[in-house]
Amino acid sequence: MTSSAIAVSGLRKAYGDKTVLDGIDFEVRMGTVFSLLGPNGAGKTTTVNVLTTLQKADAGTVRVAGHDVATETRAVRAVLGVTGQFAAVDELLTGRENLELMADLKRVSRRVVAPLLERFELADAGTKLVSAYSGGMRRKLDLAMTLVGDPRIIFLDEPTTGLDPRSRRTMWAIVRELVADGVTIFLTTQYLDEADQLADRIAVLDHGHLVAQGTSEELKRQIPGSHVRLRFADFATLDAAARIFADATRDDDELSLRVPGDGGSKALRSLLDRLGENALEAEEFSVHTPDLDDVFLALTGRASAEVTA
Ligand SMILES: Nc1ncnc2c1ncn2[C@@H]1O[C@H](COP(=O)(O)OP(=O)(O)O)[C@@H](O)[C@H]1O
Numbered sequence: 084m085t086s087s088a089i090a091v092s093g094l095r096k097a098y099g100d101k102t103v104l105d106g107i108d109f110e111v112r113m114g115t116v117f118s119l120l121g122p123n124g125a126g127k128t129t130t131v132n133v134l135t136t137l138q139k140a141d142a143g144t145v146r147v148a149g150h151d152v153a154t155e156t157r158a159v160r161a162v163l164g165v166t167g168q169f170a171a172v173d174e175l176l177t178g179r180e181n182l183e184l185m186a187d188l189k190r191v192s193r194r195v196v197a198p199l200l201e202r203f204e205l206a207d208a209g210t211k212l213v214s215a216y217s218g219g220m221r222r223k224l225d226l227a228m229t230l231v232g233d234p235r236i237i238f239l240d241e242p243t244t245g246l247d248p249r250s251r252r253t254m255w256a257i258v259r260e261l262v263a264d265g266v267t268i269f270l271t272t273q274y275l276d277e278a279d280q281l282a283d284r285i286a287v288l289d290h291g292h293l294v295a296q297g298t299s300e301e302l303k304r305q306i307p308g309s310h311v312r313l314r315f316a317d318f319a320t321l322d323a324a325a326r327i328f329a330d331a332t333r334d335d336d337e338l339s340l341r342v343p344g345d346g347g348s349k350a351l352r353s354l355l356d357r358l359g360e361n362a363l364e365a366e367e368f369s370v371h372t373p374d375l376d377d378v379f380l381a382l383t384g385r386a387s388a389e390v391t392a
C-alpha cells in the first residue's frame with residue numbers, strides 16, 4: 084500500500100462543451116487534511132463527485148485508498164464517507180431515526196447512534212423531526228451520518244458554508260478530532276481562513292486548473308499580507324501621510340493608503356500615534372486580512388468573482 088489516501092492525475096471533466104476540470108493533479112497523504120479552495124462554480128463539488136464515484140471522469144486517473152474509482156467502485160465506497168454540500172438527511176424522520184437508518188444501511192450496530200448524537204450536541208434534538216432543525220443542526224447531523232461505520236477517508240463539501248460562527252467552530256473542532264484519530268479529510272471551502280485553520284495542504288482551483296498548491300504558509304508567501312487602509316480628507320494629507328509610511332501603497336483616486344501590518348492592537352496604536360505626532364487625521368480606518376479574493380488577485384490577477392458559464 085502507498086501512503087497516499089487520494090491520488091489524482093490528469094483529471095478532466097466537462098459538461099457538454101463546458102470544461103469544468105481541465106487536467107488537475109494532486110495527492111493527499113494518509114491522515115492529513117487537504118483543502119480544495121475555490122469560489123462558487125469553480126468545480127469543487129464536481130471534483131468531490133468524481134472522487135467519491137458519484138460521477139465519471141472524462142479522462143485521468145483517480146485512486147482512493149489505492150483503488151481506482153472508475154473500476155473498483157465498491158472498494159472505494161467501502162472506505163469513504165461523504166458529507167454533501169446540501170445536507171442529505173431525511174426531513175420526515177428524527178435525527179435519531181436518520182442515524183439508525185444509516186447504521187442499518189452500513190450494517191453496523193445501532194449502538195453507535197447515541198454517542199454520535201452526543202458528540203454533535205444533538206442529544207436533545209435527536210427525538211425531533213429534522214424538518215424542525217436549523218441549518219447548522221442539519222449540517223451536524225449530516226456529518227454525524229457520515230461518521231457511521233468509521234470511514235477512514237472523509238469528504239466534506241463546504242461543510243461550514245452558511246453556518247453561524249458557533250456551529251462553524253464545532254465543525255472545526257470535530258474535523259480536528261477526526262484527524263487526531265488518523266482519518267484523512269478532503270475538504271472543499273470558499274474560505275481562506277477555514278483552509279488555513281484546518282488544512283495541511285491547500286490547492287486553489289480556478290477555471291479548471293489548480294493555480295496553486297502547498298501548505299498554508301507556502302500559499303501565504305504568494306499573497307499580500309494584512310494591511311490597514313487609511314482614507315484621508317484631501318490630497319495634501321494623503322501626501323503627507325505617504326511620506327511618513329514609506330512602505331505603504333497609495334491610491335490617489337480614493338485618497339487612501341494601504342499600510343502593511345497585522346492589525347493587532349499594538350501595530351494599530353503605533354500607526355495612530357505616528358499620525359497624531361504629525362498632526363494628521365484619517366477620515367476612515369479599516370483593517371483588512373487576506374481572503375479568497377486576495378488569493379485570486381495575487382495568483383491570477385483577477386478577482387474571484389463567481390465563475391460564470
Ligand atoms: N450536472 C451538471 N450539468 C451541467 N453543468 C454542471 C453540472 N454540475 C455542475 N455544473 C457546472 O459546472 C461548474 C462547476 O460546478 P460545481 O462543481 O458545482 O462548482 P462548485 O462546487 O465549486 O461551486 C459550474 O459552472 C456548474 O454550473
Ligand SMILES: [Mg+2]
Nearest residue numbers: 127128129168
Ligand atoms: Mg459545490
